Amino acid sequence: MCLVCACFLESLWVDMGKSERVAWEAAKAVARQFLPNWANVVSTLASEVMGEPLSGDLSADTGTAKQFWQGLRARQSGLYAVIGRPGMGKTALCVGICTALNRPTFVIGIKQKMLDRFTFPAIEMPFEDEGHVLESLKSLREMERPRVFLIDDAGLFFNNQSYRNVSSLFLQEMVGVRRHHNITIVVNGQQSSTIHKHLLDPDILFLKPPSLLFADNEREYIRGLERHALNRFAKIPSKDWVKWVYVVSDLPPFRGMMQYNCPPGWDEYVSKNKA
Numbered sequence: 496m497c498l499v500c501a502c503f504l505e506s507l508w509v510d511m512g513k514s515e516r517v518a519w520e521a522a523k524a525v526a527r528q529f530l531p532n533w534a535n536v537v538s539t540l541a542s543e544v545m546g547e548p549l550s551g552d553l554s555a556d557t558g559t560a561k562q563f564w565q566g567l568r569a570r571q572s573g574l575y576a577v578i579g580r581p582g583m584g585k586t587a588l589c590v591g592i593c594t595a596l597n598r599p600t601f602v603i604g605i606k607q608k609m610l611d612r613f614t615f616p617a618i619e620m621p622f623e624d625e626g627h628v629l630e631s632l633k634s635l636r637e638m639e640r641p642r643v644f645l646i647d648d649a650g651l652f653f654n655n656q657s658y659r660n661v662s663s664l665f666l667q668e669m670v671g672v673r674r675h676h677n678i679t680i681v682v683n684g685q686q687s688s689t690i691h692k693h694l695l696d697p698d699i700l701f702l703k704p705p706s707l708l709f710a711d712n713e714r715e716y717i718r719g720l721e722r723h724a725l726n727r728f729a730k731i732p733s734k735d736w737v738k739w740v741y742v743v744s745d746l747p748p749f750r751g752m753m754q755y756n757c758p759p760g761w762d763e764y765v766s767k768n769k770a
């Protein structure tokens with residue numbers, strides 16, 4: 496029995512005779528039995544659709560790394576997110592992605608003197624002044640060439656506390672129009688639960704080993720994928736974890752573990768440049 500019908504019938508309650516009330520109570524009892532089942536059906540569907548959104552067996556690898564990087568370079572726009580615990584090589588991987596793309600890159604979270612070491616053209620967007628950030632975001636959007644926006648440790652800048660900041664709202668819009676404006680957004684963060692939720696609908700997800708308490712702290716959708724990632728990392732000695740990432744990508748198609756090196760120009764100082 497649908498909710499609208501139930502409300503309508505409830506409003507008739509005052510006009511009901513005794514036999515009608517008995518029938519109504521029986522109907523409600525049936526509905527009560529049915530509703531928990533329905534809730535189960537919905538949550539099962541949700542976990543099927545949302546827990547494993549991509550086709551195929553997540554434990555099986557698909558695609559080759561070479562084709563993946565070729566395909567990534569060919570993409571004009573995208574949102575790529577790297578999630579994992581501190582010290583796992585997220586920043587190095589993001590710099591590696593920007594190196595592969597080799598486009599004008601606007602960066603929040605890495606100092607200019609470090610950016611100057613890398614092989615791709617990059618400028619720092621200082622984050623201290625919101626007006627300044629907004630201006631930079633606007634000029635980024637106005638550019639015509641395909642370009643990249645890198646946010647290192649996104650939880651520090653665009654997080655679940657800052658949904659109403661003007662710059663966050665603008666970023667949200669930019670995520671929405673990235674394909675129309677040829678913008679690629681590359682972000683990394685320690686926990687998906689702290690990052691601005693609009694940055695977490697990525698075209699490609701790169702997972703490093705998650706934080707220790709990820710089962711409680713992560714967004715539900717990402718948690719399931721992180722379990723897969725963790726199972727795969729468990730097969731590698733932990734000292735090598737910084738060199739590997741679990742990639743979930745439909746276009747270019749790639750699913751599974753991938754190894755990568757520190758990008759050219761990488762310096763240990765970049766790793767701790769917010770200290």
Ligand SMILES: Nc1ncnc2c1ncn2[C@@H]1O[C@H](COP(=O)(O)OP(=O)(O)O)[C@@H](O)[C@H]1O
Nearest residue numbers: 581582583584585586587737738755756757766
């Ligand atoms: N592919 C890699 N191969 C070898 N060492 C790496 C690699 N990626 C990162 N590292 C090292 O791991 C450490 C953490 O890297 P970083 O990118 O700063 O991690 P995170 O951003 O996750 O905190 C640094 O010392 C860095 O040099």
Ligand SMILES: [Mg+2]
Nearest residue numbers: 585586648766
């Ligand atoms: Mg980092």
